[in-house]
Every structure is written in structure tokens, then in C-alpha cells.
Amino acid sequence: MSTPLTLYRPDLALGRDVQVLHRAATPEFFGWLEHTRPAAGCSRPIRLTGTIATVNAGTGRIISRLHTDELPDGALYKACGNRRESQCPDCAWVYQGDAYQVVRCGLTGGKGVPASVGRHPVVFATLTAPSFGAVHHRHVARHTCATRQRCDCRPTPCHARRTAGTCEHGQPAACFARHDADDPRLGQPLCLDCYDHDHQVVWNYFSGELWRRTKQAIERHLAALCRKRGIPLVRVVTASGKVRWVPPVRVSHGKVAEMQRRAAVHFHVLLRLDGVDPDDPHALVPPPAGITVNDLEEAVHVATSRITVTTAPHPDRPQGWLIAWGEQVDVRRINMAGGELTDDKVVAYLAKYATKATEVTGQQFARLTSATIDGYADPEGDHLARLIDACWHLGRPTHTNTAGGAPTAHRRQADLDAQSNAYAGLRRWAHMLGFGGHFLTKARRYSVTFGRLRNTRTVHRRAEDDETADTITVGTLAYIGAGWLTEGDALLANTAARQRRESRRVGREELAYEAWLTGAAA
Template identity: 60%
Template structure:
């Protein structure tokens, strides 16, 4: 078995390290990857090196750390042992990059995806510290779609006959079939009779680039998170009003100052994943759960009052999606701002609401929807074909083009609208280099231009939010899942019984021996492409063994179910 990960440095349009450092000066410069791998595998300390890099073996671009590591007695502070990374293989400690994007690091993104699945599913059925009573809360799966900014090539199936949508081979409808075939104002065809395949590059591309409103789409991506925030507030107000009309008592909470106030008897908790469509517009898949409010413990997750049902939740979210909207701040190019709203008002489609079943069957079950959202948590702009890193004034000319293709025009819109407000001149009439907007994050105060973030997130087509977010009381956090995994590994790897329990400095709840590291960043990537080949291949083989083990356990469980059914019959 060989690794399928990249073994050569990446070609980046922006400054950054490649996948491998290739700084091993002991080998000839023209040494092949296979030769590097054979040289490493032939060394006496090869298996020790494999054990040393095991924690980051599957990572495409591991982080190398150098420095000293001390073993300290917690009670007295006495140093029991001191080691320097010079004594370790490669004179460095390897740490996985932890990147969530599958296109950047498949191994780390898989860990992130599994954590996301557990986090999202725990908010529906409980576990991981979440009470199992949440399974009795009404919950819906809502998809908030972006509005239309122009006609694009699409693949639409009227009635599916396939069993797996991921491998759908159903015959689609014509893309944009019209009786009055003609051209737009720019002379481009306004119809498309083609039946597009699932992987056709033309999908998501406008029929006419000049008719498409690239500016509006870039602004929508920038303010989409704010639109969702206001939509959730509107739905909560509607439920509060409904509870008052049905005479549901409002709990009374007492704050830290002793002041009492009445609050709504229900609140919405959500887990949200963003998806970048092929046209480059972002839309949200949201798990919305209806919770009650306990006056004695406001942080508790309790079922909502009996007077509010699943239908009430679905109706509140639907009405909020249709009614919520606002205008963005004024801009020199558009003094009235751009309108922000969900969906296509002409077609009357703003949101798709589906109830969630917790029995494992049905159109949308808890496991299906958690896996669906976790999948999008590891993606970014790959669906559009655009995968560049941060865009700056040095490389913007490579990606932005007002007369280019669809993605180039979106990036140009981000760069042009995100300019400083005191320079309303077109992009070509002024210097493009603005370090304050290109590289520095937004300050604590309000920016002079509310659209300045478009330049910082031009490589994301204007969307600067997280691809997976949740309400504070929806479920556990990623930190809790990571700490649990770290504790489990420490228990598995503890071999020296005389040394006692070895923990890091953030565990001071008991008498322990602490590991204190003073480490500094040394670089990114493996030393050579041969090291990457060996490390990634070993990790791929380990993953294959784990997958085979899981499949075998699932097969044995299935045989036990069948045997039990036969005995019962």
C-alpha cells in the first residue's frame, strides 16, 4: 500500500511553505523520492523514527518544533528530567497541522470531521456531556438558500429514481429551456437545452457574465452571517409571541445584581454548517432545536413547554426566513447599499425545512444530518474550482479580473468594493497596494469601511465566517472533545508504572508529574519527500487496518442481530 498524499512542494500563489522542506543536506540534491525513502528505511533507528512521528504521520504539512522538555514534580517543582529536541530523531518534535480543510490535509480534516459529527449529533440525541433528554426536543433541519444573482447553468432532476443521491445517475431536465429562445442585452444566449452531467465544469457558471451581479454576491457572502443572526432573532420573537398568546408562563430570572426579569420560556439552539455552492454563493445548513428555560438553572437543557410543538418551530423558522431582510451600509458604488434576504422571492423559496427523526429511519435522521453537516465542515471553495490561499496586493492581479471568468470577477468585486472609502476611484486608477487592508485583521473599533473585510477574505469570495458554528448551549465544544482524546491517549501510552501519572501543566487537580515544554516553531513540512512517503504510507496502512476492524465489528453485530431474529422466530 502506498500513500496517495502529495509528495512534492505545493505551488502556491501566495507566500508560504511547501509540503516538504527538502532540506536534508546529507543527500545529493538530485536524489529521488524513492531513494530518500530507502535511505531512511535502511537506518538502524528507522522504527524509532516511525514511533517518534506517529502522532503526525498522516499529516501533509506537519509542524516542526524545537526546544527543551522538562519533567517536573508537581508538589515541589523539582526537575526530574530535562531533554532537548537535539536528542530526538530529526532534532525536532512533529505536530499535526490540525487543518480542517480536506484539500489541505486529508488526515487532520478527517479528525476534525469526526469531531464535528460527534458535536452535532450530541446536540440531537445527547451524550458527550449533553443530557439524553434533548432527544425529546423538537428539532428541524433547515437549508437557507442564497438569492439569485443571475442565471447559471444547473442540473435539475424532477423525480429521483436512484437509491443514493451521491451517485445519482437520473436523467436531468434541460438546463434552461424556454420557448422564446433569444439573447440577453449583451448578445449572449438566454437559454440552455443541455442536460448537464453531475461533474460538468459548466455547472454554476453564468449564462452571461455581464448580466450576473457579482458585486451583490460578494456582499451577500460578507453579510450572510449577520442575516442568519437576524433570522434566528426573528424566529425567537415569533415563538415568544406565540407562547404569550397561548398563556404559557414566562420564567423569572435573577441576575448577579439581584434584579429579576421575565424571559421567554423557549430559546433556539443551533448547529450550522456553511456550504459554498458552485456559483460561489454561500448558503447555510442549520440544525435548529427548541429548548425550554429553567428559572433555577438558565444553562440547563430542558424540553420546551408542552404548548409549543414541532410544527410551531418549523412555521416560525419558515416565516422568519421569508420576512427577515435588511440593507447593507452605504458604499460609494451604491449609496443605498445592497439588499440582504434569503432565497428567490420570485419563486417564493426562502428555506427548506425538514423535521428530524431520532429513530434512525426516515428522510432525515439524526445520524444522516450530522454526517451531512460534518462533511461540509471540512470543505471551503473547492466546489467552485478556486483553492488559492490569502490574496494580497502582490498577487491580486493573478486572480482578479473585471473581464475574466466568473471567479476572477468575484475576486475583483471583493477587491474593488473593499477599498478604502476615501478612494472611490476605480481599481485601475489608483495603487492596488493597501497593507492596512490586505494583511492586518480588523481592529477592535468599527472600521472606516464596513466592506474592508472583503479584501481580507477575497480568497473565500467574500465569506469570512466559520464553516461550522453552534449556539453556546447546543452541544459540547471542540476543546472538550480534544481534551478527552488527549486523556485517552495518555492512558493508552502510559508504560512506566513507577513514574506515576504524567500530565501537562493544565491538569493540576491531583498530585502529578508534569511535562513542561519550552518549544519554538522550526518549520512546516517533512524534511524530505521520502520522509513524507514513508510517514503518510504508514498512516494510510494504519487507517486501512482501522477501517477493516470497524467493518468486521459491524459485520459481527449484523450477524448477531440476524441470529437473534431467527431464534425469536
């Protein structure tokens, strides 16, 4: 690149439109657009500085070396990769596409997953949290709308109780309103003082452990059915040469967490029933004929009704909290003749929630610290403020240092608290209202990984840039900042990204239409 572009210094005092004109008037404007293409569309790209070297993969000889000072703006732009749509719509769009592929390949095969998985029994389970207190809700007894996304059906009254009276805090224990879908009262407790905020954040925090034990209970139930029906164990040889006898069925899952309006998470889980190949334990084979989708559905109901977790003692609650699933456990069959749900509908549904977090509650939080917590936590505040306060209060240090106040012990206090206090992580995840898990997880055998999809995309981009397979690019880079230099740069880069994305979409539609015409003509 030529030197004048690297000397570009935007005037931040100018308006956005003038910034656009100044950037577009530079002779190397189109080179700048091409340079920022990998991060174009990103709301807050990462700017890196350092050296980029092209190395021969066979000999290790450096073919060329480039410093970022020679590039436009003197930096390398990289997309932030944030999965949350509220933070970066473009990166979330990419993540959502990857999530769609991860979930779909586990149902229909592809990208290294055999197509035979499409014949395996699969159920779609929705597991919810229990009640922590009465909240405003919208319930439609019978839907007559064309689509749930734009439901205009008349709901039933919220809490129609003629004899409910008031709670011990003087708040009405009934609500006769028929809430609209966008009513801000939805998910809010009828009485903030009656609501058990501590239990809810603890449930969010330990919900991952509850799911882990539930998954184990589902597999144990199926293994017991195999023994009862005379289906023998399978002999497998591990990589170390040891012989193991394992149950002939196993369950692979893909799970998405969704934050409800009351700020409690619930899980949407795809559970696929697989068999075990004695010659190749990693192969995906159908389950034995004696185990059906009915057994998988029964196993889910049995496990969710029996499995609970009792948390460790806490100074505020020595007996701990009971963590269990709520009464609303919905299990439906998919991927089979006469199934209640279709593959495409479930996959799109799960991929949509993979880019969400706490937005449904009406708030978007960054990680909270001791310096910022006072602006969000309030034991006498609204519903979210009390939940955050519960996270911060329950996650407080409970280990008292009695070693004479030595500096070393003081520096290690945080580590001691984390080891002795099972709730210490609540402070780390206070911005997520206690939930510290990833919003999309899967079993190892369920489907393709995000890493493989990203690597495939990287190889494709290298092929587009005419990079040869016998060379690799090695960067020695350091972080210098985040975000576009000006609002004008952001507008130009994002507009170019949208145009390229729309062009690709139109191209795909034209190719699909041409393929359809060819097939119709044949």
C-alpha cells in the same frame, strides 16, 4: 535517542524511492516512525524546536528536560490541523470525526449532553442565497436513482425558453442542454456581464449577520406564540444575582455553510427547540407542551421571509445592498416518529461539508495580498476572477487621510479604513469569495465543543503513553518550518498512518461483530 539519527541529512537531489531506502536503512528507523507518529499522515506537519520539560503538577519541580536536538531530525513534529480536505486529508479526517460528534451529540446526547435532547423537536432547514443572475444548473424533476451520490437520472433542460432571445450584451438567454453532474458549465452565468458579482460577494460577506437576525426573529416569533397561548415567562436568577424574566422557549442550532457551484454560500441548519429551567438556566430541558415542532417550522418560514439586512453605504452604491434569503427555503422535520430525515443521515451530511470550502467551484485559494491579487482578479475574466475582483475593489480603502501626510497617520491608515469602511474585510476574505465565517458553527448550548473533544483525545493519548496524572509536559518551542524533510519521509509516515488507521477500523468492526454475536446468543 542516539546521535546518528539526529545527524541525518537527506539528499534532496535523490528520487523519492532512494530517499525511502536511505531513511529505512538507518538503525533508528523505527524510532523515527514512533517519533513522527503524532503527525504521521499530515500532508504538511509543523516542525518545532526548543525544550520539553516534565514537571510535577503538585510541587512544580522539573523532573526531566529534553531539547529537540536530541530527537530524530532535531525537531518535534506536530500535525497542521487544517480542516480542509483538499489541503490535508488526514487532519481533515480527524476534524470531520469531531464535527460528526459535535452535530450528533446535539441530536442524541452524549459527551456531557443529556440523552433527553433526543426527544426535543428538531427541524433541518436549508437556507439559500437569492439569484444574482441566470446560471447553468442541473435539475431532476423526479429522481428514480438508488442514491443521490451517484445519480444518473435524466435532468430537464437547463433554461428552455423559446422566446428568450439574447440579453443586452448579445449572449443567449436560453440553454437547452441537459447538464451532467460533472459538467464544468454548472454554476457559470449565462452572461458574465449581466451577472451581479458585486451583490454576490457582499451577500457572502454579510450572510452571517443575516443568519444572526434570522435566529433572533425565530426566537421572537416563538416567544410571541407563548404569550398568545398563555404560557408564562420563566423567572431566572443570573450569576450576578439579578432576576430576569425570559421566554419559556429558546432555540439551539448547529449550522454548516456550503459553497455552491455558483460560489454563493448557503446554510444547512439544525434547529432544536429547548425549554428553560428556572432552577438551572443552563440545563437542557424539553419545551413546554404548548409549543410543538409545527410552531418551530412555522417560525423558520416566517423569519426567513421577513428578515433582511441593508448594508452600509458604499461609494459604488450609496443606498447599500439588500441582503435577504432566496426563495428556496427548505424546512424538514427530523428526530421524531414519522420524520422525513433520520439522525444519521443529517449528521453525516453536515460533517461532510465541514471539511469543504471553495473546492466545489473548481479552485483552491490561499489568502490573497497586494502582491498576488493580480494573478487571480480580473474584471473581464471568468466568473471566479470577477468575484475576486469584486471583493478587492469593494474592499478598497475609502477613507482619505487629510492630516498633512504625517507618518503616524499613514501607518494607521489601515485601521482607519477598517473603522470607516464596513466592506474592508472583503479584501481579507477575497480568497473565500467574500465569506468570512467558519464553515461549522453552533449555539453554546447546542452540543459539546471542539475543545472538549480535543482535550479528551489528548488525555487518551497521554494514557496510552503511560504518562501519569501528577505530571504535566511544558514545552518552550519555536517554529522552524513546515512539511516533511523529503518526499520519501512523507511517503513512509503517511503509509504508516494509513496502516494504523486501517488496523483500528478493523479492530472496531471485530469488536462490534463480537458484541453483536454476544447479544444474539443472549
